[in-house]
Amino acid sequence: MNPVEIIQLKETILEDNDGDARVLRQALREEKTFYVNVMSSPGSGKTSMILQTIARLREFYRIGVMEADIDSAVDAERVAASGVPAIQLHTGGMCHLDADMSRQGLREIDSRALDLVILENVGNLVCPAEFDAGASLDVAILSVPEGDDKPLKYPLMFQRCSAVLINKIDAMPVFDFDLEKAKEYIHMRNPQAVIFPVSAKTGEGMDAWCRWLKEQADGWNHGGKQR
Amino acid sequence: MNPVEIIQLKETILEDNDGDARVLRQALREEKTFYVNVMSSPGSGKTSMILQTIARLREFYRIGVMEADIDSAVDAERVAASGVPAIQLHTGGMCHLDADMSRQGLREIDSRALDLVILENVGNLVCPAEFDAGASLDVAILSVPEGDDKPLKYPLMFQRCSAVLINKIDAMPVFDFDLEKAKEYIHMRNPQAVIFPVSAKTGEGMDAWCRWLKEQADGWNHGGKQR
Numbered sequence: 001m002n003p004v005e006i007i008q009l010k011e012t013i014l015e016d017n018d019g020d021a022r023v024l025r026q027a028l029r030e031e032k033t034f035y036v037n038v039m040s041s042p043g044s045g046k047t048s049m050i051l052q053t054i055a056r057l058r059e060f061y062r063i064g065v066m067e068a069d070i071d072s073a074v075d076a077e078r079v080a081a082s083g084v085p086a087i088q089l090h091t092g093g094m095c096h097l098d099a100d101m102s103r104q105g106l107r108e109i110d111s112r113a114l115d116l117v118i119l120e121n122v123g124n125l126v127c128p129a130e131f132d133a134g135a136s137l138d139v140a141i142l143s144v145p146e147g148d149d150k151p152l153k154y155p156l157m158f159q160r161c162s163a164v165l166i167n168k169i170d171a172m173p174v175f176d177f178d179l180e181k182a183k184e185y186i187h188m189r190n191p192q193a194v195i196f197p198v199s200a201k202t203g204e205g206m207d208a209w210c211r212w213l214k215e216q217a218d219g220w221n222h223g224g225k226q227r
Numbered sequence: 228m229n230p231v232e233i234i235q236l237k238e239t240i241l242e243d244n245d246g247d248a249r250v251l252r253q254a255l256r257e258e259k260t261f262y263v264n265v266m267s268s269p270g271s272g273k274t275s276m277i278l279q280t281i282a283r284l285r286e287f288y289r290i291g292v293m294e295a296d297i298d299s300a301v302d303a304e305r306v307a308a309s310g311v312p313a314i315q316l317h318t319g320g321m322c323h324l325d326a327d328m329s330r331q332g333l334r335e336i337d338s339r340a341l342d343l344v345i346l347e348n349v350g351n352l353v354c355p356a357e358f359d360a361g362a363s364l365d366v367a368i369l370s371v372p373e374g375d376d377k378p379l380k381y382p383l384m385f386q387r388c389s390a391v392l393i394n395k396i397d398a399m400p401v402f403d404f405d406l407e408k409a410k411e412y413i414h415m416r417n418p419q420a421v422i423f424p425v426s427a428k429t430g431e432g433m434d435a436w437c438r439w440l441k442e443q444a445d446g447w448n449h450g451g452k453q454r
Contacts, residue, residue, distance in 0.1 A: 041270060041350070042381060043377060070382065070383075071380060074379060075380075093357075095354050122353065123268070123380070124351055124352070124353050125269050125350065126349065126350075126354070127353070146271075149301055150270060152298060153297060153298060153299050153301070154269060155298050171372065171398070171401050171402075174397075174401050
């Protein structure tokens, strides 16, 4: 396998990240690039979910993936193996991405030539929620082995995400996870959150998620760019 | 159940956390309190592991537990139900504890009257590793559903912990987790790390972990305080 490109992100100098994120979001809207920021704990299945999403949406969109990690390039290599452009962003130890770091990645992956760019943020339920990455859509994954009480402990993540995927539902028989309670806790933080129980391993529930995602992307892109 | 005490931590003013952590560690040594800092991703089983540890070591030590979270008191309530003193620390949105925040908690739980204090740090594989909490021992938990590649992506956590518990080994048949690879990756980050495969659910492996922990605590406490 060809080694994927690894981008060393520079620390942001701008102080007003919220303002910068708004500028980036507007630029992406004009460019007709739908930019999805995927956040979760380490190991809750972000990469597998992205691969399932690519398989279902690649016939409609030109997709690119940015994998953010403190070290290693294992995720970007997995995505690149699917044939979709993928780059690895190294945060230099930092626990999150902000809008300017998004911009550095989007430039490298050349978002202007893509319809849909997916960012796999650093695995962390706390810090990425505090920094608007300038995305068109913020999505959280909560996996069954983590437990149904996570929205109680990590409020901001569930507050700011428009959609929450409850992943690894195939492992439900092995874990003491109450799906209805999880939904209730998520809606306690964010009554508008759209919730998708899925298994990125078996593919269960992924069609419903991708249908919804496509609606959001079409609304943003107005059917994509002129090719 | 009586509601547990919730302590709102104050943000630290001190700039030299490393120096402050050394001071705290030395004070705890003189006080003969063994202070264990447990770190991991959200939902990897910190609370269950602590409950299993309490069950095995409560005959030897007076144990107290500090549960750190951004919100909720569910973990402290679980621990308090075991009959051991437990307090809930709220970090005010912060993603980690530093030495001075440790000190605030230790004062509230009255560490001088205890032999062993366990801190359950905020669930986060990134930030808590960057802040020396002044503990006698730093421990990480990596759970099977998170995947064996986590030491590649989150180097500092595995570098600085003396022991790593690989938890949820009862779920191994359901997940694609290579135990030997996980050990190899942990040792790549820290050749001295002592590794314990455990299940905090079934209790498997917990005896070996608690035997080792008791050795560390006895070495520190010299058999505990005069009661």
